[in-house]
Amino acid sequence: MNNKTISPRFIFIISVIIIGAFMRLIPHWPNFTPIAAIALFGGTYFGKKYLAFIVPIAALFLSDLIIGFHSNMTAVYASFAIIVVLGFYLRNRVKVSSVIIASLSSSVIFFLITNFAAWLGNPIYPQNFIGLMESYTAGLIFFNNGTYGISFFLNNVFGTLFYNGLFFGCFYLAQLKFPVLAKSKI
Numbered sequence: 001m002n003n004k005t006i007s008p009r010f011i012f013i014i015s016v017i018i019i020g021a022f023m024r025l026i027p028h029w030p031n032f033t034p035i036a037a038i039a040l041f042g043g044t045y046f047g048k049k050y051l052a053f054i055v056p057i058a059a060l061f062l063s064d065l066i067i068g069f070h071s072n073m074t075a076v077y078a079s080f081a082i083i084v085v086l087g088f089y090l091r092n093r094v095k096v097s098s099v100i101i102a103s104l105s106s107s108v109i110f111f112l113i114t115n116f117a118a119w120l121g122n123p124i125y126p127q128n129f130i131g132l133m134e135s136y137t138a139g140l141i142f143f144n145n146g147t148y149g150i151s152f153f154l155n156n157v158f159g160t161l162f163y164n165g166l167f168f169g170c171f172y173l174a175q176l177k178f179p180v181l182a183k184s185k186i
Contacts, residue, residue: 009181012174013045014055016167021059023163025066031155035060036106037163039080043087044094045171052084075117079110094168103164107157115139 020034020041042056060080064073083106090102119125119135126134140153175182 007180008178009045012171012181013042016171017042017056017059020163020167021063024063029155029159031152032159032162033156034159034163034167035076035080036083036103036110036156036160037167039083040087040090040099040102040106040160040164041167041171043084044090044168045087049088052087053081056080056084071121072114072117075114076110079113082109082113094172099164099168100161103160104157106164107153107160110156110160111139111153112136 017038020038024033024035038056038059043052046052046055057077057080060077086102086105086109090098115135115138116132118139119132120127122135125131140151171181
């Protein structure tokens with residue numbers, strides 16, 4: 001990377017993503033994580049598309065090295081990549097309403113892809129449309145006893161909204177305080 005790439009903006013964006021990845025390592029309700037927020041934020045603010053994929057996916061991978069891997073990792077990373085692409089469409093439209101819509105879309109994308117993978121790779125579900133719907137229904141109500149949040153899906157929705165609000169909000173406020181963050185491109 002040249003000096004043009006390593007700008008205050010670049011450092012700030014990478015810092016947000018690394019902090020987000022670290023947040024996966026502290027105790028939290030199941031699925032109340034910044035996974036989708038990291039992908040959406042990276043896709044929105046990295047000017048170079050390869051960085052928008054590499055940096056968030058590397059942060060996710062490094063945190064997975066500590067957390068551990070599971071059989072549906074491919075689905076998680078595929079949904080993550082799709083959410084990065086969603087961030088590309090958000091680039092010139094960053095406002096509260098568009099970030100909320102993109103956050104909700106990110107949660108739905110993550111839910112549909114990861115539960116499809118759970119259906120596909122799990123013998124407890126019949127490998128037909130009814131089995132797929134059973135998988136999606138189970139994903140909606142999983143952990144629905146209040147101890148672990150509201151439900152697996154709603155924890156993801158609220159987590160994504162919370163972390164996107166935090167990441168995008170902090171970056172917006174930082175740009176107001178430090179105009180160099182708004183002007184430099186990476």
